[in-house]
Amino acid sequence: MLPMRLAWRQLRHEPARLLAALSGVLFACLLIFMQLGFMDALFDSAVKPQAGMRADLYLMHRQTEALWRTQPFPRARLMQALGVEGVDRVVPLYVGNAAWKNPVTSLKRTLLVFGAAPESGLLDYEGLDDAGREAIRRADVVLFDERSKPEFGPIPALLAEGPLFVELANRRVEVAGLFRIGATFGSEGNALTSETNFLRLFPNRTFGHVDVGAIFLLPGVDAAAVKARIAPLLAEDVMLMTRQELVDFELRYWAEAAPIGFIFGMGVVIGLVVGCVIVYQILFSDIARHIGEYATLKAMGYSNGYLARVVLGASLILAVAGYVPGWLASKALYILATEKIFIPLTLDLEKSILVFCLVFGMCVISGLLAIRKLRDANPADMF
C-alpha cells in the first residue's frame, strides 16, 4: 500500500504529465473499444438475416461462401429431403443483389433481396406482419428493411404519405410495407418479396435453382438425427446444416475468408502497442527525471523490490484512472456510431472486462519495462 501511495504522490505532483499519461491510456482504451465494438457488430449483424429464419435444417451449394454471394443449386436436391422421416415440409429461399434507386436522389445502390413464399413462415423478421405477407403476393410488390442505410431514401417517411413506387433491378415495384434487419457488412440494405416476384426482378434466375433450401421438421423431432438421415441422400454439390451451423458458417466466412476479423484484431494490437509506448515513455522519463530521488531512497535502505512496486503502482494507477474516462468516451462513441452509421455497437460487461484486462496488462508490461531503468539509480553516486 505504501509504494502505491508514493507512486500516487509522485504522479499527482505534476498534473500536466499525469494528464498526458492518462490521455495515452484513454486513447488506447478508446481504440480497443472501437475495434472490438466494430468487430462484434460485424459478427452480430452478419447473421441477422439467419437469425430471422425459422426452419430447422438448411441446404446450400458447396460453393456458397456467404449469404450475400450464394451459388444456386437445383431445387430437386431440396425435394429429395421431403421423403425422409421426420421432415414436415421444405421451403426454397432465393437471395440476390439488386440496384435500388433512391426515389429522392435517383442514385442507385445495391441491396439484398430475399424471395420466399410468404405463407411458408420461413422468414420472421422484426416488424414483418400478416399485412406485409399478404401484400407481397401481388405482382411487383416488395417490403423494405427500414434499418437499411439512409442512402436508399427516406422510405418510411415516403410510405407514410401514401402508396410508394420505386425502381428495383430496373423494374417499377411498389413498396407495401416495412420490416427490420439492419445493414450488415455484406449488404447495406434489404428487401423482401415472394419467390414469384423475386424471379420477375431477376430474369436470369430460374425457379429450378434456389439459393437456400429450408427444411422444416415435424414437432419434437431431433434435427441432428434427421440431418444424419438426409445427408447420405444428397449429392456432393450441396451442404446440409442445422440452424446453428448456418450461423457459424456465416460467422466463419467473416472471421476467416474475409480479412475483416484479422483487420480488427490488428487494430486492437495497435491500440495496445501505442498505449504501451505512451505509458512506458511516461514511466521511464519519470524514473529518469527522478533518478536522484530513487537513488536517495535506495541509500536510505529501500530495496529494489520496493521501488519496483512504486513504479508498478504508478502503472496500475494509470491503468485504472485512464480506463474510467476511456470507458465513458467509448460509451459515447458507441451511441454515436449506433445512431449515425446504423451499426449497433453494444458495450456489455464482457467487453468492458476484456478491455480492462488488456489495458491493465498493457500498463503492467510498460511498468515492468520501465523498472529496468531503476538499475541506473546507484546510491553510491549520490555522494
Add this chain to the structure above:
Amino acid sequence: MSRAIDAEGLTHRFGDGETAKPVLLDLTLSVEAGEIVLLTGPSGSGKTTLLTLVGGLRAVQDGRCTVLGTELAGATEAERVALRRRIGFIFQHHNLLGFLSARQNVAMALEVDPSLSEQERLDRADLALDAVGLSDKREAYPSTLSGGQRQRVAIARALVHEPGIVLADEPTAALDGRTGGEAMRLLRRLAKDRGRTILLVTHDPRILDIADRVVAMEDGRIVETARA
C-alpha cells in the same frame, strides 16, 4: 565504549586489471560510538569512497569493515540494505523528494519500518522537524524552502529513525558560510543530545569546530589525526 565503525586494511580500486586505479590503500579507521569525526583532504583522496563503503552503498573489495556490528566484507545486497536502514544519510545536495512535503520527506525514513503506524511516523516526523526549527514548514514542499531550510529537513530525515551512525558528504557545499555553519552546529547539538555517531566528509574549514576528531586523508591513506 563500543566501536561504531571499525575498518582495517581497506583497499578499493576502480576499473579492472591493468587500468585499475586504487582509491583506498590499506586504510584503517575506527570511530567510537557517539564520536563526531570529520574527514578532510584534497579531492581524489578517497574520502567519498570510504563513506560509500562504510554506508553499505558499495561492496567491500579488500579488507575488513564492521559497521554497527555488521561485517561488510562479503556482505550480501540484502545485508547492506538492512544496514542502510540503520544509517542516516546527509548528501551534498539536500536530495529531498520534490513531490513530498517536508513532513512526508522526513517520514520516508520511517516507511521502511513496517512496525510503525502512519500516525507514529507522522508524529515522529513532526518532532524531528520541531528539533531542526521547522515546525511551521511541515506542509511545505522543498521547492518553496530556502537552501538552509532544505538542508535542515534533510538533517531531520537523517536523524528521525534514530540511526546508529550519520554519514554526511559535503553537507555545507550548497550553502553559504553562515547557513552552513548554523546547520552543522544544529546537527552537532542533536547528535550529542542522543549520543549519535557522525562521520562527515568536508572541505569546509569553517565547520571543523563541530568535530571531536578531524581525520585528514591523502592518496587513499589517513595521513593525520587531530583531536579537537
